[in-house]
Amino acid sequence: AQSVTQLGSHVSVSEGALVLLRCNYSSSVPPYLFWYVQYPNQGLQLLLKYTTGATLVKGINGFEAEFKKSETSFHLTKPSAHMSDAAEYFCAVSERGNQGGKLIFGQGTELSVKP
């Protein structure tokens, strides 16, 4: 069964530092890949996605992610962290060929940003 692993349940960075949140998926056929952000007591908001084409994708709020098939990874980065980036981040996948079916989520990474 498809699974998603996010390394590090908590990541802490200083304001202005690089943000790197790791995500690996398990399937041999590359799925569709997503990063969502969740602020306290709110629903999930899509940051970015990879479905096809260029493997480096840019999203909202200055985030980007690179799909690496050989590493089965889709790590999320941001060059310079802001205080407002503090939130929970979820990597998710959905199976190709189902026109966007159910999402399988990782366990999440809580990002803290120190002043």
Add this chain to the structure above:
Amino acid sequence: DTGVSQDPRHKITKRGQNVTFRCDPISEHNRLYWYRQTLGQGPEFLTYFQNEAQLEKSRLLSDRFSAERPKGSFSTLEIQRTEQGDSAMYLCASSLTGVRYEQFFGPGTRLTVL
């Protein structure tokens, strides 16, 4: 901008009671999903509909849970004979088949079973 809405936002109930949640998707979206999220975990898929047809149910979904989407518009999720283990955030999402593959999430309904 009418996004996905869920009602109620919070529900406190006693063990053994039945509860029902409602989700109104983005109006033109034909797919509607239910997920459950417990504290410190990622959302887990429960079930989804395409129009009024329920296409998939998770094996995690016990027979105490039932979902409907009459007329392919709003959906309801009912939990019968609630248990303390049902306490969680219940998230609804909607999407348009094959269009950018994005799911748009509602704010969730937080259920607390005492």
